[in-house]
Amino acid sequence: MKKISPILLLLLLFSCKKEEKMVPFENKVIKDTIHNVLIRPIDPELLEDTSDSIQLYYQKFNYHEIWYLDENRKDLLNEIKLCSRDGLIPEEYSIALLDQFEEKRKTLSDEKVIEYDLLLTQSFEKIALHLFKGKLNPKELYSNWDLNPKEIALSSILSKAIKEKKVASMFKELRPNHIVYQLLKKSLITLESFPDENFSTIYSSKDKIQLNDTLAEIVKIKKRLSYWNDYKNQDSIYTWVYDSITFKAVKKFQKRHGLIQDGVIGKGTINALNVSKQDRKAQIIANLERWKWFPNELGEQYIIVNLPEFKLNYVYQNDTIATHNVVVGTAKRMTPILSSKLSNFVFNPTWTIPPTIIKEDLQPSASKNRSYFASRRLTIYNSKGEKVNPNDWKSNKASSYRYVQDPGYNNSLGLVKFNFPNHHLVYLHDTNHRDYFSKTNRSLSSGCVRVEQPLQLAQKILVHENSDKWQGNAIDLILKNKKTKTISVKNTVNIHLLYWTSWIENNQLQFRPDIYNLDKELYEKLGK
Secondary structure (H helix, E strand, C coil): CCCCCHHHHHHHHHHHHHHHHCCCCCCCCEEECCCCEEECECCHHHHCCCCHHHHHHHHHCCCECCCCCHHHHHHHHHHHHCHHHHCCCHHHHCHHHHHHHHHHHHHCCHHHHHHHHHHHHHHHHHHHHHHHHCCCCHHHHCCCEECCCCCCCHHHHHHHHHHHCCHHHHHHHHCCCCHHHHHHHHHHHHHHCCCCCCCCCCCCCCCCECCCCECCHHHHHHHHHHHCCCCCCHHHCCCCECCHHHHHHHHHHHHHCCCCCCCCECHHHHHHHCCCHHHHHHHHHHHHHHHHHCCCCCCCEEEEEEHHHCEEEEEECCEEEEEEEEEEECCCCCCCEEEEECCEEEECCCEECCHHHHHHHHHHHHHHCCHHHHHCCEEEECCCCCEECHHHCCHHHHHHCEEEECCCCCCCCCCEEEECCCCCCCCEECCCCHHHHHCCCCEEECCCEEECCHHHHHHHHHHHHCHHHHCCCHHHHHHHHCCCEEEECCCCCEEEEECCCEEEECCEEEECCCCCCCHHHHHHHHHC
């Protein structure tokens, strides 16, 4: 018997494998004996022009129908029809065509049933991804959004949901589970219940309208307050007097919009009154999209900052331990959106001036007056790490120096800073401008987040690290020493700097100024 050479053997094996792949697909109808339903086969060749993910779904089902059960189809169609509650558009998921198929399904040919099944799967994938991580990618929209991409294995999730008839509960788990998102959905439903508007723009003839003022604009203001359910007295709605009832209604309106609750109707209150129902709806939809970008799990212990609200919350095991006012970046020097983890505290920190402030603040100011350095307790270092006398400092080489501010109560970072890894060189910190926290609009920093009473926050976090060590005056003793001291954080404390301008609180719609002008543009892009 002649021996077969190794090369010939490999060729024969390869040929056999190739022939094996080319075996025609066998049309085998199978039966779901539990539900007494026949399941049609789907030839893989029909899927060649579809995406890899669509092909994977059908591979999981051995190339047979996925949506053969009435209950599973009904749940998917229902999710699509109601997706406007999540800020999505049913028409984008072929709902009209799907309804036509469903209405005639019992009379459709096998070929059409398979076409319908494929369309259902494509619509499922599209809406599932949109609910889980949003329609748009924030990293493609913004350079300063640094959120981790959200990934999901939909094929396994779908397979389990179909077999267990849990399509509806599957969609519930795909959505963001944070309470703010759930209440945002409620606020959208609440807003839709408001009647169509028929208001003209309010133009105030006075810079400030105050209690007991009498002027024609008061009638328009009362009507607008009444529309938003802040004003209840319909008997005096057409009087021109700014009376005490209207005063209370204005304060309620101001509170819901993050304005100073003084009852004085100034520019900010007039601007908020002039925002239409449609614009508020757009604002809510933009916020629903953003929440889909945010992490589904914020962590067992975390600090979350809502930039437009100028608020920080420290949450431990679902309990809000502390709430602090904050100052955030200006529109020109925006605080980035990100998620990270607290790495350490630095008490009595020094401050090294970042490049942007060197260019825009230090260089022009110090060029006019070299006493700038002494007044701010700044030490200048050259590229070799040597101290430089302010008189020898060269303005045209300002960016080549390093500028370090001594620690102390009046240091720009105050008495403590909270470090966490990020690509934007930002952190949380105390401040020497503590008067800023009394302002309503606190979009005032160069990008970092300034925290009111940060030592209290630091102690509460450190107590969870080691309750015995950080009780009492342990932090005071560190500060009294006046030396810079870094304390590492061992437990996981997540940091979330996020952005939302609308929510519902105590069954009342809440809106905040869109400090970075993101809402309108995002809403328009969602529509496209």
